[in-house]
Amino acid sequence: MGNSRLAICVAFLLLGGAAGAVAPGDPAPDFTLTDLTGKNLHLADYRGKLVLLNFWASWCGPCLEEMPRFAAWQRQYGASGLQVIGVSMDDGDAPVRRLLAKRPVPYPIVLGDARLGERYGGILGLPQTFLIDRNGRVFARYKSEVDLAQMERVIASRLAPPP
Amino acid sequence: MSIRMPTIGALVASLVLVLGFSAPARADHKPASSIPAQALIEPADFAASLAASAQPKPLILQVGFRKAYTQAHIPGSEYVGAASDDEGLAALRQRVAQLPKDSAIVIYCGCCPWRKCPNIAAAYDALQALGFKNVKVMHIVEDFGTDWADKGFPTKSDL
Numbered sequence: 001m002g003n004s005r006l007a008i009c010v011a012f013l014l015l016g017g018a019a020g021a022v023a024p025g026d027p028a029p030d031f032t033l034t035d036l037t038g039k040n041l042h043l044a045d046y047r048g049k050l051v052l053l054n055f056w057a058s059w060c061g062p063c064l065e066e067m068p069r070f071a072a073w074q075r076q077y078g079a080s081g082l083q084v085i086g087v088s089m090d091d092g093d094a095p096v097r098r099l100l101a102k103r104p105v106p107y108p109i110v111l112g113d114a115r116l117g118e119r120y121g122g123i124l125g126l127p128q129t130f131l132i133d134r135n136g137r138v139f140a141r142y143k144s145e146v147d148l149a150q151m152e153r154v155i156a157s158r159l160a161p162p163p
Numbered sequence: 164m165s166i167r168m169p170t171i172g173a174l175v176a177s178l179v180l181v182l183g184f185s186a187p188a189r190a191d192h193k194p195a196s197s198i199p200a201q202a203l204i205e206p207a208d209f210a211a212s213l214a215a216s217a218q219p220k221p222l223i224l225q226v227g228f229r230k231a232y233t234q235a236h237i238p239g240s241e242y243v244g245a246a247s248d249d250e251g252l253a254a255l256r257q258r259v260a261q262l263p264k265d266s267a268i269v270i271y272c273g274c275c276p277w278r279k280c281p282n283i284a285a286a287y288d289a290l291q292a293l294g295f296k297n298v299k300v301m302h303i304v305e306d307f308g309t310d311w312a313d314k315g316f317p318t319k320s321d322l
Contacts (some may be wrong), residue, residue: 057228059247061279089230116232118322125306126275140212144276144305 021121024139026130028053029119029152033087033110036097041085041110044136047082050158051132055087055112055123058095062145063127065101069148071105074157078106080159081134089123131155192247193284197276202287203302209269210316213237221267221299226255226286227274231307235318237271245274247284255289264294271300275308 009109022029028051032042043051054070067086074084084107088096093111100109118122120130121141131140131154140154165204205211212218214318223240227230232242243258244251259268272282290298303310312318 057274059228059245061276061281061283062275089228091229110253112230115322116185116231117234119232122234122308122312123233124308125273143309 192281227272247281273303
């Protein structure tokens with residue numbers, strides 16, 4: 001990862017990004033959206049879990065590179081309290097369904113919209129990922145291509161029981 | 164010291180992960196790096212040119228994803244559709260069909276990092292193929308949020 005990318009990642013961890021963005025410590029904007037199986041997904045229902053909220057799209061190469069890692073983390077850390085939620089920013093569900101038929105993931109996928117993006121400070125590029133603590137507060141935001149090993153360390157440290 | 168060998172199952176699983184997930188959905192899209200440097204305009208330079216009221220404004224077209232455009236776009240720009248799919252390209256061609264070939268056009272996307280953008284080179288190539296000679300491409304390195312909105316350049320929302 002280049003210095004500029006690391007700088008972006010660190011800046012968002014510390015500052016939460018530009019004005020208007022969801023900052024660390026802010027409550028994660030709640031939402032209810034329908035997943036691809038037709039069931040409602042309500043973010044607040046995941047209180048008590050560490051939520052990795054990933055905005056992505058089927059045409060976004062960097063997003064597709066991240067998804068197998070998120071899938072692996074869901075399997076590895078799910079029992080410890082991690083819940084990955086994918087929010088597709090595709091314009092319709094057809095390309096999402098086609099993609100997931102070929103590359104299924106063990107976590108729910110919902111279709112996002114522009115208003116949800118705005119509430120999360122503007123999803124004006126992909127991928128973007130928010131880490132939300134067990135109390136429903138955002139503690140990290142990652143934009144663009146990031147160091148997934150670093151993200152995993154952050155998640156693992158939050159999931160670990162206090163010494 | 165013994166070295167633990169991975170099982171065949173683990174190797175197969177790793178291969179599935181690598182082959183099944185690592186390639187972008189549209190691996191055949193033309194990279195943005197194919198656009199000649201002289202056609203690029205940096206966001207700060209474009210913002211400055213827009214702020215200069217004396218200059219005539221070009222036609223500004225967003226060729227990325229609609230949900231980003233709806234949240235925030237360059238004031239005066241138009242959404243024509245993602246140029247990585249046939250529908251978006253058709254909309255782009257239709258939008259410029261009646262324009263003189265020397266029309267000033269600026270296209271931008273910013274859906275994702277420049278080197279992996281599936282839209283911008285396709286849009287540029289389509290305009291070149293139609294004979295447009297005054298096309299500029301905004302060079303968005305990370306994404307529209309990082310390289311435009313977060314820098315305080317003007318945006319408009321449709322929400």
